[in-house]
Amino acid sequence: DAGxxxxxxxxxxxxxxxxxxxxxxxxxxxxxxxxxxxxxxxLELLIYFNNNVPIDDSGMPEDRFSAKMPNAxxxxxxxxxxxxxxxxxxxxxxxxxxxxxxxxxxxGTRLTVL
Amino acid sequence: xxxxxxxxxxxxxQEGENLTVYCNSSSVFSSxxxxxxxxxxxxxxLVTVVTGGEVKKLKRLTFQFGDARKDSSLHITAAQPGDTxxxxxxxxxxxxxxxGTRLTVKx
Numbered sequence: 001d002a003g004x005x006x007x008x009x010x011x012x013x014x015x016x017x018x019x020x021x022x023x024x025x026x027x028x029x030x031x032x033x034x035x036x037x038x039x040x041x042x043l044e045l046l047i048y049f050n051n052n053v054p055i056d057d058s059g060m061p062e063d064r065f066s067a068k069m070p071n072a073x074x075x076x077x078x079x080x081x082x083x084x085x086x087x088x089x090x091x092x093x094x095x096x097x098x099x100x101x102x103x104x105x106x107x108g109t110r111l112t113v114l
Numbered sequence: 115x116x117x118x119x120x121x122x123x124x125x126x127x128q129e130g131e132n133l134t135v136y137c138n139s140s141s142v143f144s145s146x147x148x149x150x151x152x153x154x155x156x157x158x159x160l161v162t163v164v165t166g167g168e169v170k171k172l173k174r175l176t177f178q179f180g181d182a183r184k185d186s187s188l189h190i191t192a193a194q195p196g197d198t199x200x201x202x203x204x205x206x207x208x209x210x211x212x213x214g215t216r217l218t219v220k221x
Contacts, residue, residue, distance in 0.1 A: 043157070045208070045210070091156050102159045103208050105156025105157050108154075108155070
């Protein structure tokens with residue numbers, strides 16, 4: 001299996017622009033998670049889905065952030081408009097169940113907002 | 115609010131030394147996980163502990179879950195340069211992560 005795939009790997013944009021991050025989970029996994037990692041705040045859970053349905057979005061920092069999962073093999077995290085403080089590495093992860101099973105993380109997207 | 119506190123934040127040691135890093139919380143967790151993250155990559159799960167007092171071994175790594183399920187430790191014996199990385203603990207099924215211990219093992 002190719003593992004969790006994220007694109008792009010790097011994104012540089014200017015403040016105010018829309019940014020879309022993409023994730024393809026491991027086939028057959030029914031939970032998908034989006035995280036953000038910064039030096040100051042560490043790794044934070046933003047939102048997670050079960051069977052394509054958002055279950056908990058309490059970690060989404062502001063209304064500028066939105067996430068969708070139109071089907072079992074694709075999810076997006078959108079920031080509109082982007083701000084410099086959104087600069088971080090964004091990870092997507094998937095797991096077979098929501099319990100203590102192994103979460104498989106993607107390689108991350110490094111976002112820089114100028 | 116950081117529910118999981120990891121210490122030390124940074125650790126630099128020589129190859130062959132032993133070390134212990136800690137993960138502490140005031141909350142009780144049903145399970146706790148340890149991950150290792152290398153630069154430019156996502157975290158990789160090392161172990162999950164679920165029972166108070168549980169000890170798990172993974173080659174030179176020994177993980178312990180506190181009796182009260184509020185804390186955990188990771189001990190590495192005879193550290194090697196390949197152990198270098200960011201060690202993260204996570205509770206609540208990876209919903210909450212500690213800030214991590216950044217370990218450097220010098221040859």
